[in-house]
Amino acid sequence: QKEVEQDPGPLSVPEGAIVSLNCTYSNSAFQYFMWYRQYSRKGPELLMYTYSSGNKEDGRFTAQVDKSSKYISLFIRDSQPSDSATYLCAMSGAGNNRKLIWGLGTSLGVNP
Amino acid sequence: EAGVVQSPRYKIIEKKQPVAFWCNPISGHNTLYWYRQNLGQGPELLIRYENEEAVDDSQLPKDRFSAERLKGVDSTLKIQPAELGDSAVYLCASSLGLAGVDEQFFGPGTRLTVL
Numbered sequence: 440q441k442e443v444e445q446d447p448g449p450l451s452v453p454e455g456a457i458v459s460l461n462c463t464y465s466n467s468a469f470q471y472f473m474w475y476r477q478y479s480r481k482g483p484e485l486l487m488y489t490y491s492s493g494n495k496e497d498g499r500f501t502a503q504v505d506k507s508s509k510y511i512s513l514f515i516r517d518s519q520p521s522d523s524a525t526y527l528c529a530m531s532g533a534g535n536n537r538k539l540i541w542g543l544g545t546s547l548g549v550n551p
Numbered sequence: 552e553a554g555v556v557q558s559p560r561y562k563i564i565e566k567k568q569p570v571a572f573w574c575n576p577i578s579g580h581n582t583l584y585w586y587r588q589n590l591g592q593g594p595e596l597l598i599r600y601e602n603e604e605a606v607d608d609s610q611l612p613k614d615r616f617s618a619e620r621l622k623g624v625d626s627t628l629k630i631q632p633a634e635l636g637d638s639a640v641y642l643c644a645s646s647l648g649l650a651g652v653d654e655q656f657f658g659p660g661t662r663l664t665v666l
Contacts, residue, residue, distance in 0.1 A: 473652070481660075
């Protein structure tokens, strides 16, 4: 079993839809939970991060962490064609255990 | 502010040939990473530098891969000899090396094709 599991999709939604992207993990030592967005032929860029449990909102994006279930989510409201990209979850521990463990990435297409 | 610069962007070589990738991180970033990303996969860490010191190279295939970061700034990743399975995108990233969330900034990558 991989430390981080993420459904690779692809996911296709109409413009304006609410998108839910998810990852599960097995390592209870993870403290930092990140979502990166990667456009085609580009490197990943950090979209949002959450420390420990809870929610974080930034514009149309909301990140949720449920440590009891070892489950994290990224919600995109009012999705736009410009949101079409691959979304990668990544996690790390604290202190000296800061190596990022990545999911496979979920490919999202938002259709106008 | 300039981002992470990588060159070349694309490289096609025949197997058993050597190849080198170059990375210039964001100014002031002490930590530098080399990743390999296969199609449909997340990035796989090859090596992490703190200034000039390689602090995590456990995933670097040392029989054919080597890396250096002279003067703690630019870095070069080399493969010699290349194998068919080395075809992938090689990503360089840099960060400030902060405790807690240490945001990594990625370059566009070098797409390597080994024939």
